[in-house]
Amino acid sequence: MTRTRRRRLMLVGGLFVGLAAATALALTAFSENILYFYQPSEIVGGEAPTHTRFRIGGLVETGSVERNNDDLLVRFTLADCEASVPVQFRGTLPDLFREGQGIVAYGQLNDAGQFVADEVLAKHDENYMSPDVAEAMKDASGTSCMPSNMQAKR
Amino acid sequence: MLWLHRFGSLPYFYRVSRPIALALAVPGVLLAVYGVYGGLVNAPVDYQQGDAFRILYIHVPSAWLSLFGYTSMAIAGAVALVWRLKLAEIFVVAAAPVGASFTFLALVTGSIWGKPMWGTWWVWDARLTSELILLFLYLGVIALHNAIESPRSAARACALLSVVGVINVPIIHFSVEWWNTLHQGPTVTRFGRPAMEMAMLWPLLCAALGFTLMFGWLTLWNMRAQLLWRERRSRWVKKVFSDA
Numbered sequence: 406m407t408r409t410r411r412r413r414l415m416l417v418g419g420l421f422v423g424l425a426a427a428t429a430l431a432l433t434a435f436s437e438n439i440l441y442f443y444q445p446s447e448i449v450g451g452e453a454p455t456h457t458r459f460r461i462g463g464l465v466e467t468g469s470v471e472r473n474n475d476d477l478l479v480r481f482t483l484a485d486c487e488a489s490v491p492v493q494f495r496g497t498l499p500d501l502f503r504e505g506q507g508i509v510a511y512g513q514l515n516d517a518g519q520f521v522a523d524e525v526l527a528k529h530d531e532n533y534m535s536p537d538v539a540e541a542m543k544d545a546s547g548t549s550c551m552p553s554n555m556q557a558k559r
Numbered sequence: 560m561l562w563l564h565r566f567g568s569l570p571y572f573y574r575v576s577r578p579i580a581l582a583l584a585v586p587g588v589l590l591a592v593y594g595v596y597g598g599l600v601n602a603p604v605d606y607q608q609g610d611a612f613r614i615l616y617i618h619v620p621s622a623w624l625s626l627f628g629y630t631s632m633a634i635a636g637a638v639a640l641v642w643r644l645k646l647a648e649i650f651v652v653a654a655a656p657v658g659a660s661f662t663f664l665a666l667v668t669g670s671i672w673g674k675p676m677w678g679t680w681w682v683w684d685a686r687l688t689s690e691l692i693l694l695f696l697y698l699g700v701i702a703l704h705n706a707i708e709s710p711r712s713a714a715r716a717c718a719l720l721s722v723v724g725v726i727n728v729p730i731i732h733f734s735v736e737w738w739n740t741l742h743q744g745p746t747v748t749r750f751g752r753p754a755m756e757m758a759m760l761w762p763l764l765c766a767a768l769g770f771t772l773m774f775g776w777l778t779l780w781n782m783r784a785q786l787l788w789r790e791r792r793s794r795w796v797k798k799v800f801s802d803a
Contacts, residue, residue, distance in 0.1 A: 410641055410642060413640060413641045414641045417637050417640050417641055417722060420722070420723070421722060421723075421725075424723060424726055425726055428726050428730070432730070432737075436737075436738065439685050439738045440738055440739050441682070441684040441685065441738065441739045441740050441741055442739050442741075443739075444739070462739060498678075499676070499677060499678030500675060500676070500678075501607065501608070501676060501677075509741055524679075525678065526677045526678045526679055526682070526741060527676060527677055527678055528677070528741055528743065529607060529608060529676055529677075529743055530607075530743050530744075531743040531744045531745060531746040531754050532746070532754045532755070533605050533608075533612060533615075533746065533754065533755045533756065533759050534605065534606055534755070534756045534759075535603035535604065535605070535606060535756060535758070535759075536603075536604065536606045538606070538756055539606030539607075540606075
Protein backbone atom coordinates (compact mmCIF):
# COMPACT_ATOMS: atom_id res chain seq x y z
CA MET A 406 0.00 0.00 0.00
CA THR A 407 1.46 3.31 -1.00
CA ARG A 408 1.74 6.24 1.35
CA THR A 409 -1.03 8.30 -0.27
CA ARG A 410 -3.43 5.38 -0.14
CA ARG A 411 -2.68 4.74 3.51
CA ARG A 412 -3.28 8.42 4.23
CA ARG A 413 -6.60 8.37 2.35
CA LEU A 414 -7.65 5.19 4.16
CA MET A 415 -6.91 6.84 7.53
CA LEU A 416 -8.89 9.88 6.41
CA VAL A 417 -11.95 7.88 5.34
CA GLY A 418 -11.72 5.67 8.45
CA GLY A 419 -11.30 8.67 10.73
CA LEU A 420 -14.25 10.44 9.15
CA PHE A 421 -16.41 7.36 9.60
CA VAL A 422 -15.44 6.76 13.23
CA GLY A 423 -15.93 10.42 14.14
CA LEU A 424 -19.31 10.52 12.49
CA ALA A 425 -20.43 7.29 14.16
CA ALA A 426 -19.42 8.64 17.58
CA ALA A 427 -21.24 11.94 16.95
CA THR A 428 -24.40 10.14 15.83
CA ALA A 429 -24.30 7.80 18.83
CA LEU A 430 -24.01 10.76 21.22
CA ALA A 431 -26.80 12.67 19.51
CA LEU A 432 -29.15 9.68 19.53
CA THR A 433 -28.44 8.97 23.21
CA ALA A 434 -29.15 12.60 24.05
CA PHE A 435 -32.41 12.61 22.12
CA SER A 436 -33.49 9.09 22.98
CA GLU A 437 -36.47 10.34 25.06
CA ASN A 438 -37.80 12.23 22.05
CA ILE A 439 -37.38 9.29 19.71
CA LEU A 440 -39.57 7.07 21.92
CA TYR A 441 -42.81 6.65 20.05
CA PHE A 442 -44.86 5.83 23.15
CA TYR A 443 -44.74 5.55 26.94
CA GLN A 444 -45.61 2.34 28.76
CA PRO A 445 -48.28 2.21 31.48
CA SER A 446 -45.72 1.66 34.27
CA GLU A 447 -43.85 4.80 33.17
CA ILE A 448 -47.09 6.79 33.24
CA VAL A 449 -48.04 5.53 36.70
CA GLY A 450 -44.47 6.24 37.81
CA GLY A 451 -44.92 9.87 36.73
CA GLU A 452 -42.42 9.81 33.86
CA ALA A 453 -44.94 10.87 31.22
CA PRO A 454 -45.81 14.53 30.59
CA THR A 455 -48.98 15.70 32.36
CA HIS A 456 -50.21 18.75 30.45
CA THR A 457 -49.42 17.76 26.92
CA ARG A 458 -50.48 15.11 24.46
CA PHE A 459 -48.40 11.95 24.17
CA ARG A 460 -48.73 8.30 23.19
CA ILE A 461 -49.29 5.30 25.41
CA GLY A 462 -48.54 1.74 24.34
CA GLY A 463 -49.61 -1.44 26.09
CA LEU A 464 -51.79 -4.51 25.92
CA VAL A 465 -55.58 -4.29 26.17
CA GLU A 466 -56.31 -6.00 29.49
CA THR A 467 -58.48 -9.08 29.23
CA GLY A 468 -62.07 -8.39 30.30
CA SER A 469 -61.59 -4.63 30.48
CA VAL A 470 -63.32 -3.53 27.25
CA GLU A 471 -66.68 -1.75 27.81
CA ARG A 472 -68.67 -0.38 24.91
CA ASN A 473 -71.61 2.02 25.00
CA ASN A 474 -74.69 0.86 23.16
CA ASP A 475 -75.78 4.26 21.86
CA ASP A 476 -72.49 5.83 20.76
CA LEU A 477 -68.92 4.92 19.84
CA LEU A 478 -67.42 5.45 23.30
CA VAL A 479 -65.12 2.60 24.34
CA ARG A 480 -63.40 2.20 27.69
CA PHE A 481 -60.57 -0.25 28.29
CA THR A 482 -57.41 -0.65 30.32
CA LEU A 483 -53.92 -0.67 28.82
CA ALA A 484 -51.40 -2.64 30.86
CA ASP A 485 -47.81 -3.79 30.92
CA CYS A 486 -46.33 -6.19 33.47
CA GLU A 487 -46.39 -3.73 36.36
CA ALA A 488 -49.17 -1.21 35.95
CA SER A 489 -52.33 -0.35 34.05
CA VAL A 490 -53.95 2.87 32.86
CA PRO A 491 -57.68 3.35 32.06
CA VAL A 492 -58.28 4.67 28.54
CA GLN A 493 -61.38 6.10 26.88
CA PHE A 494 -61.81 6.59 23.17
CA ARG A 495 -64.62 7.73 20.89
CA GLY A 496 -64.26 6.58 17.28
CA THR A 497 -63.53 3.64 15.06
CA LEU A 498 -61.06 1.09 16.29
CA PRO A 499 -58.59 -0.73 13.98
CA ASP A 500 -59.51 -4.26 12.89
CA LEU A 501 -56.84 -5.83 15.09
CA PHE A 502 -58.23 -4.25 18.27
CA ARG A 503 -59.21 -6.88 20.83
CA GLU A 504 -58.34 -8.06 24.32
CA GLY A 505 -54.67 -8.98 24.67
CA GLN A 506 -53.69 -6.96 21.59
CA GLY A 507 -50.86 -4.43 21.61
CA ILE A 508 -52.28 -0.92 21.13
CA VAL A 509 -50.77 2.55 20.80
CA ALA A 510 -53.15 5.41 21.70
CA TYR A 511 -52.59 9.16 21.27
CA GLY A 512 -54.15 11.64 23.66
CA GLN A 513 -53.87 13.26 27.08
CA LEU A 514 -54.26 12.34 30.74
CA ASN A 515 -57.23 14.01 32.44
CA ASP A 516 -57.32 15.04 36.08
CA ALA A 517 -58.85 11.72 37.10
CA GLY A 518 -55.79 9.88 35.77
CA GLN A 519 -57.70 8.56 32.77
CA PHE A 520 -56.14 8.66 29.36
CA VAL A 521 -58.48 10.34 26.85
CA ALA A 522 -57.44 9.12 23.41
CA ASP A 523 -58.40 10.55 20.04
CA GLU A 524 -56.46 8.05 17.96
CA VAL A 525 -55.96 4.32 18.52
CA LEU A 526 -53.50 2.28 16.44
CA ALA A 527 -52.90 -1.46 16.61
CA LYS A 528 -49.38 -2.80 17.01
CA HIS A 529 -49.00 -6.35 15.78
CA ASP A 530 -46.09 -8.53 16.83
CA GLU A 531 -43.33 -10.12 14.78
CA ASN A 532 -44.80 -13.64 14.94
CA TYR A 533 -46.45 -15.10 11.89
CA MET A 534 -48.22 -18.47 12.00
CA SER A 535 -51.26 -20.28 10.71
CA PRO A 536 -54.41 -20.42 12.89
CA ASP A 537 -53.91 -24.09 13.89
CA VAL A 538 -50.36 -23.46 15.09
CA ALA A 539 -51.55 -20.40 17.01
CA GLU A 540 -54.25 -22.55 18.64
CA ALA A 541 -51.68 -25.18 19.64
CA MET A 542 -49.34 -22.58 21.11
CA LYS A 543 -51.94 -20.74 23.14
CA ASP A 544 -51.20 -20.99 26.83
CA ALA A 545 -53.89 -20.84 29.48
CA SER A 546 -52.17 -18.21 31.61
CA GLY A 547 -54.22 -15.33 30.14
CA THR A 548 -51.82 -12.75 31.51
CA SER A 549 -51.87 -9.18 30.28
CA CYS A 550 -48.13 -8.89 30.74
CA MET A 551 -46.24 -6.95 28.08
CA PRO A 552 -44.45 -9.30 25.70
CA SER A 553 -40.79 -8.50 25.16
CA ASN A 554 -41.41 -7.11 21.68
CA MET A 555 -43.36 -4.14 23.05
CA GLN A 556 -40.44 -3.01 25.18
CA ALA A 557 -37.43 -1.09 24.04
CA LYS A 558 -34.23 -2.36 25.59
CA ARG A 559 -32.73 0.32 27.77
CA MET B 560 -3.96 -9.96 -7.28
CA LEU B 561 -3.49 -10.25 -11.02
CA TRP B 562 -7.14 -11.11 -11.70
CA LEU B 563 -8.19 -8.02 -9.78
CA HIS B 564 -6.13 -5.78 -12.04
CA ARG B 565 -7.52 -7.52 -15.04
CA PHE B 566 -11.06 -7.03 -13.73
CA GLY B 567 -10.22 -3.39 -13.17
CA SER B 568 -9.59 -3.05 -16.87
CA LEU B 569 -12.66 -1.37 -18.28
CA PRO B 570 -12.97 -3.13 -21.69
CA TYR B 571 -12.50 -6.48 -19.94
CA PHE B 572 -15.23 -5.62 -17.43
CA TYR B 573 -17.54 -4.53 -20.23
CA ARG B 574 -17.04 -7.86 -21.99
CA VAL B 575 -17.51 -10.20 -19.00
CA SER B 576 -20.25 -8.23 -17.22
CA ARG B 577 -22.82 -9.17 -19.85
CA PRO B 578 -22.78 -12.96 -19.25
CA ILE B 579 -22.46 -12.38 -15.47
CA ALA B 580 -25.53 -10.13 -15.48
CA LEU B 581 -27.54 -12.69 -17.43
CA ALA B 582 -26.37 -15.43 -15.08
CA LEU B 583 -27.82 -13.37 -12.22
CA ALA B 584 -31.00 -12.37 -14.05
CA VAL B 585 -32.35 -15.83 -14.93
CA PRO B 586 -32.18 -17.48 -11.47
CA GLY B 587 -33.08 -14.14 -9.86
CA VAL B 588 -36.34 -13.71 -11.75
CA LEU B 589 -37.23 -17.40 -11.36
CA LEU B 590 -36.60 -17.39 -7.59
CA ALA B 591 -38.46 -14.10 -7.11
CA VAL B 592 -41.50 -15.37 -9.05
CA TYR B 593 -41.40 -18.70 -7.18
CA GLY B 594 -41.11 -16.98 -3.79
CA VAL B 595 -43.75 -14.31 -4.39
CA TYR B 596 -46.19 -16.84 -5.88
CA GLY B 597 -45.54 -19.24 -2.99
CA GLY B 598 -46.15 -16.44 -0.52
CA LEU B 599 -49.24 -14.96 -2.16
CA VAL B 600 -50.93 -18.27 -3.00
CA ASN B 601 -49.51 -21.29 -1.19
CA ALA B 602 -48.49 -20.04 2.26
CA PRO B 603 -51.10 -20.46 5.02
CA VAL B 604 -53.03 -17.42 6.27
CA ASP B 605 -51.77 -15.67 9.38
CA TYR B 606 -53.66 -16.32 12.64
CA GLN B 607 -53.86 -12.61 13.38
CA GLN B 608 -53.66 -10.64 10.14
CA GLY B 609 -55.36 -13.06 7.76
CA ASP B 610 -54.42 -12.57 4.12
CA ALA B 611 -53.14 -9.03 4.63
CA PHE B 612 -49.80 -10.30 5.95
CA ARG B 613 -48.92 -11.56 2.46
CA ILE B 614 -47.70 -8.12 1.41
CA LEU B 615 -44.56 -8.92 3.40
CA TYR B 616 -43.40 -11.11 0.50
CA ILE B 617 -42.75 -7.85 -1.39
CA HIS B 618 -42.15 -5.58 1.58
CA VAL B 619 -39.43 -7.57 3.39
CA PRO B 620 -37.21 -8.31 0.34
CA SER B 621 -37.49 -4.65 -0.73
CA ALA B 622 -36.59 -3.39 2.73
CA TRP B 623 -33.67 -5.86 2.90
CA LEU B 624 -32.33 -4.61 -0.44
CA SER B 625 -32.70 -0.98 0.57
CA LEU B 626 -30.21 -1.71 3.38
CA PHE B 627 -28.03 -4.12 1.39
CA GLY B 628 -27.83 -1.71 -1.55
CA TYR B 629 -26.71 1.24 0.53
CA THR B 630 -24.15 -0.82 2.45
CA SER B 631 -22.65 -2.11 -0.80
CA MET B 632 -22.51 1.48 -2.11
CA ALA B 633 -20.69 2.59 1.03
CA ILE B 634 -18.09 -0.20 0.68
CA ALA B 635 -17.60 0.64 -3.00
CA GLY B 636 -17.47 4.32 -2.04
CA ALA B 637 -14.65 3.71 0.45
CA VAL B 638 -12.74 1.69 -2.18
CA ALA B 639 -13.28 4.50 -4.69
CA LEU B 640 -12.02 7.15 -2.28
CA VAL B 641 -8.91 5.24 -1.18
CA TRP B 642 -7.86 3.33 -4.30
CA ARG B 643 -9.48 5.57 -6.95
CA LEU B 644 -10.81 2.47 -8.67
CA LYS B 645 -13.01 3.60 -11.56
CA LEU B 646 -15.30 0.57 -11.38
CA ALA B 647 -16.00 1.26 -7.69
CA GLU B 648 -16.94 4.86 -8.57
CA ILE B 649 -19.27 3.60 -11.27
CA PHE B 650 -20.83 1.04 -8.91
CA VAL B 651 -21.84 3.78 -6.43
CA VAL B 652 -23.55 5.79 -9.15
CA ALA B 653 -25.14 2.76 -10.83
CA ALA B 654 -26.53 1.13 -7.68
CA ALA B 655 -28.21 4.31 -6.38
CA PRO B 656 -31.34 4.31 -8.60
CA VAL B 657 -31.81 0.56 -8.09
CA GLY B 658 -31.54 0.91 -4.32
CA ALA B 659 -33.79 3.98 -4.33
CA SER B 660 -36.47 2.00 -6.20
CA PHE B 661 -36.40 -0.81 -3.62
CA THR B 662 -36.54 1.74 -0.77
CA PHE B 663 -39.53 3.41 -2.39
CA LEU B 664 -41.19 0.01 -2.82
CA ALA B 665 -40.55 -0.85 0.85
CA LEU B 666 -42.10 2.45 2.00
CA VAL B 667 -45.15 2.15 -0.27
CA THR B 668 -45.91 -1.51 0.53
CA GLY B 669 -45.40 -0.79 4.23
CA SER B 670 -47.86 2.07 3.99
CA ILE B 671 -50.45 -0.10 2.22
CA TRP B 672 -49.95 -2.73 4.94
CA GLY B 673 -50.14 -0.17 7.75
CA LYS B 674 -53.57 1.21 6.83
CA PRO B 675 -55.60 -1.98 7.44
CA MET B 676 -53.41 -3.43 10.23
CA TRP B 677 -52.26 -0.46 12.32
CA GLY B 678 -55.05 1.87 11.26
CA THR B 679 -52.81 4.49 9.65
CA TRP B 680 -50.82 5.01 6.45
CA TRP B 681 -47.87 6.64 8.18
CA VAL B 682 -46.48 7.40 11.63
CA TRP B 683 -43.27 9.22 12.54
CA ASP B 684 -41.76 6.40 14.58
CA ALA B 685 -38.05 5.63 14.51
CA ARG B 686 -38.21 2.82 11.93
CA LEU B 687 -40.36 4.61 9.36
CA THR B 688 -38.56 7.92 9.73
CA SER B 689 -35.07 6.44 9.38
CA GLU B 690 -36.15 4.47 6.30
CA LEU B 691 -37.50 7.69 4.75
CA ILE B 692 -34.13 9.34 5.45
CA LEU B 693 -32.51 6.43 3.59
CA LEU B 694 -34.64 7.23 0.54
CA PHE B 695 -33.48 10.86 0.74
CA LEU B 696 -29.85 9.69 0.96
CA TYR B 697 -30.30 7.63 -2.21
CA LEU B 698 -31.94 10.59 -3.96
CA GLY B 699 -29.09 12.77 -2.70
CA VAL B 700 -26.50 10.51 -4.35
CA ILE B 701 -28.45 10.60 -7.62
CA ALA B 702 -28.89 14.39 -7.48
CA LEU B 703 -25.24 14.95 -6.61
CA HIS B 704 -24.15 12.86 -9.55
CA ASN B 705 -26.32 14.88 -11.91
CA ALA B 706 -25.35 18.24 -10.42
CA ILE B 707 -21.56 18.00 -10.84
CA GLU B 708 -20.30 18.22 -14.37
CA SER B 709 -16.91 16.52 -14.11
CA PRO B 710 -17.59 12.76 -13.89
CA ARG B 711 -14.60 12.12 -11.62
CA SER B 712 -15.46 14.76 -9.02
CA ALA B 713 -19.15 13.81 -9.24
CA ALA B 714 -18.27 10.18 -8.53
CA ARG B 715 -16.02 11.19 -5.62
CA ALA B 716 -18.74 13.33 -4.07
CA CYS B 717 -21.21 10.45 -4.42
CA ALA B 718 -18.72 8.04 -2.84
CA LEU B 719 -18.27 10.39 0.12
CA LEU B 720 -22.02 10.76 0.65
CA SER B 721 -22.40 6.95 0.54
CA VAL B 722 -19.73 6.47 3.21
CA VAL B 723 -21.21 9.18 5.44
CA GLY B 724 -24.82 8.03 5.01
CA VAL B 725 -24.14 4.39 5.88
CA ILE B 726 -24.40 5.44 9.57
CA ASN B 727 -28.15 5.35 8.97
CA VAL B 728 -28.16 1.62 8.09
CA PRO B 729 -27.58 0.20 11.62
CA ILE B 730 -29.99 2.85 12.96
CA ILE B 731 -32.73 1.54 10.66
CA HIS B 732 -32.00 -2.08 11.52
CA PHE B 733 -31.88 -1.63 15.31
CA SER B 734 -34.49 1.16 15.58
CA VAL B 735 -37.20 -1.34 16.56
CA GLU B 736 -35.02 -2.67 19.39
CA TRP B 737 -33.55 0.59 20.71
CA TRP B 738 -36.78 2.57 20.90
CA ASN B 739 -40.50 1.96 21.33
CA THR B 740 -41.88 1.95 17.81
CA LEU B 741 -45.19 1.14 16.19
CA HIS B 742 -43.31 -1.10 13.75
CA GLN B 743 -42.83 -4.60 15.16
CA GLY B 744 -39.46 -6.16 15.94
CA PRO B 745 -37.33 -8.33 13.64
CA THR B 746 -38.74 -11.70 12.57
CA VAL B 747 -36.17 -13.37 10.34
CA THR B 748 -32.92 -12.21 11.93
CA ARG B 749 -34.10 -13.11 15.45
CA PHE B 750 -32.05 -15.75 17.20
CA GLY B 751 -33.62 -18.66 19.00
CA ARG B 752 -37.12 -19.85 18.26
CA PRO B 753 -38.13 -18.85 14.71
CA ALA B 754 -40.88 -16.26 14.77
CA MET B 755 -42.37 -17.54 11.53
CA GLU B 756 -43.73 -20.89 10.46
CA MET B 757 -41.53 -22.77 7.98
CA ALA B 758 -44.30 -22.87 5.34
CA MET B 759 -44.37 -19.07 5.44
CA LEU B 760 -40.63 -18.50 5.85
CA TRP B 761 -39.46 -20.62 2.93
CA PRO B 762 -41.10 -18.57 0.12
CA LEU B 763 -39.91 -15.40 1.85
CA LEU B 764 -36.28 -16.55 1.79
CA CYS B 765 -36.61 -17.54 -1.90
CA ALA B 766 -38.10 -14.14 -2.75
CA ALA B 767 -35.36 -12.32 -0.81
CA LEU B 768 -32.60 -14.26 -2.58
CA GLY B 769 -34.30 -13.74 -5.96
CA PHE B 770 -34.69 -9.99 -5.39
CA THR B 771 -31.01 -9.81 -4.35
CA LEU B 772 -29.84 -11.51 -7.56
CA MET B 773 -32.07 -9.12 -9.50
CA PHE B 774 -30.45 -6.21 -7.69
CA GLY B 775 -27.05 -7.50 -8.90
CA TRP B 776 -28.32 -7.88 -12.44
CA LEU B 777 -29.89 -4.43 -12.65
CA THR B 778 -26.89 -2.74 -11.05
CA LEU B 779 -24.43 -4.47 -13.39
CA TRP B 780 -26.55 -3.49 -16.36
CA ASN B 781 -26.65 0.11 -15.22
CA MET B 782 -22.86 0.01 -14.62
CA ARG B 783 -22.36 -1.00 -18.26
CA ALA B 784 -24.41 1.97 -19.43
CA GLN B 785 -22.57 4.39 -17.09
CA LEU B 786 -19.25 2.97 -18.22
CA LEU B 787 -20.02 3.47 -21.92
CA TRP B 788 -21.10 7.06 -21.27
CA ARG B 789 -18.03 7.93 -19.21
CA GLU B 790 -15.63 6.32 -21.67
CA ARG B 791 -17.52 7.44 -24.77
CA ARG B 792 -14.46 9.23 -26.18
CA SER B 793 -12.07 6.31 -25.67
CA ARG B 794 -10.94 4.07 -28.47
CA TRP B 795 -12.33 0.83 -27.02
CA VAL B 796 -15.88 2.19 -26.77
CA LYS B 797 -15.74 3.43 -30.34
CA LYS B 798 -14.56 -0.03 -31.31
CA VAL B 799 -17.50 -1.65 -29.44
CA PHE B 800 -19.92 0.38 -31.51
CA SER B 801 -18.12 0.06 -34.85
CA ASP B 802 -17.98 -3.72 -34.41
CA ALA B 803 -21.66 -3.95 -33.56
